[in-house]
Amino acid sequence: MRKNIVAGNWKMNKNVTEAQDLMFQLLEYKRNHTPNCKVWIAPPSLYLMMAKDLYEQNEIGVFSQDMSEHESGAYTGETSADMLESIGVNGSLIGHSERRLYHGETDSHCNRKIKLALDKGLTPIYCNGETLDQRKSGQHLEVVKNQTEVALFTLSADEIKKVVIAYEPVWAIGTGETASPEQAQEIHAHIRNLIANKYGNEVADEISILYGGSVKPDNAKEIFSQPDIDGGLIGGAALKMADFAQIIEGF
Numbered sequence: 589m590r591k592n593i594v595a596g597n598w599k600m601n602k603n604v605t606e607a608q609d610l611m612f613q614l615l616e617y618k619r620n621h622t623p624n625c626k627v628w629i630a631p632p633s634l635y636l637m638m639a640k641d642l643y644e645q646n647e648i649g650v651f652s653q654d655m656s657e658h659e660s661g662a663y664t665g666e667t668s669a670d671m672l673e674s675i676g677v678n679g680s681l682i683g684h685s686e687r688r689l690y691h692g693e694t695d696s697h698c699n700r701k702i703k704l705a706l707d708k709g710l711t712p713i714y715c716n717g718e719t720l721d722q723r724k725s726g727q728h729l730e731v732v733k734n735q736t737e738v739a740l741f742t743l744s745a746d747e748i749k750k751v752v753i754a755y756e757p758v759w760a761i762g763t764g765e766t767a768s769p770e771q772a773q774e775i776h777a778h779i780r781n782l783i784a785n786k787y788g789n790e791v792a793d794e795i796s797i798l799y800g801g802s803v804k805p806d807n808a809k810e811i812f813s814q815p816d817i818d819g820g821l822i823g824g825a826a827l828k829m830a831d832f833a834q835i836i837e838g839f
């Protein structure tokens with residue numbers, strides 16, 4: 589069964605006091621509301637243990653923003669799937685466009701990371717999406733197809749069912765420009781079809797596909813109402829509890 593999910597990617601924001609404040613606000617919100625979706629956050633890795641301690645009883649999923657493609661060893665600055673699993677983290681974002689842009693990540697890296705995450709029982713949130721140039725030249729369907737195939741199609745049916753996908757058109761991230769609900773729906777249906785063709789409808793229907801890119805309180809409901817959109821990966825608007833709450837209530 590596809591799950592509805594609203595996940596907040598905090599990116600590189602907030603010092604420890606600010607992070608703790610926002611985590612407490614989310615905890616308070618969760619105690620007083622029963623959302624119609626899963627609520628997950630991906631804070632900076634420095635704060636993952638704090639989040640896990642705080643949310644142990646409260647069904648708020650805690651995700652890292654990235655993880656290493658290596659199991660362990662001399663990889664300065666990296667965090668392994670095993671480390672994440674050992675502190676009880678639920679999973680990791682993988683292949684966010686900012687990792688691709690600033691750190692040269694490719695879908696082959698994503699493929700290795702996704703496998704390592706799954707081996708440790710972590711949920712990968714695999715991010716993909718086209719750039720503005722690719723959209724303008726009409727290549728977006730092909731780009732997303734290639735990304736999806738390289739990153740995911742070496743997985744078994746049982747493995748791919750455990751992956752969450754986040755379609756995040758690069759041109760809509762942090763720009764205030766959102767894909768229209770129809771544009772997003774087109775790509776979400778496309779991704780689901782690709783999976784259905786390779787693994788069958790039953791598998792495709794199990795996979796939650798989130799939309800990310802300037803989701804705000806005033807557009808969340810319409811985006812989430814699209815048939816193949818199962819939630820959102822929220823950047824800027826996840827940093828203010830009032831905005832994040834309104835987005836959660838888009839379900």
Ligand SMILES: O=C(CO)COP(=O)(O)O
Pocket residue numbers: 597684756760761762763764800801802803821822823824825
């Ligand atoms: O990159 C995103 C989430 O991962 C989206 O960021 P914005 O919501 O700030 O556009």
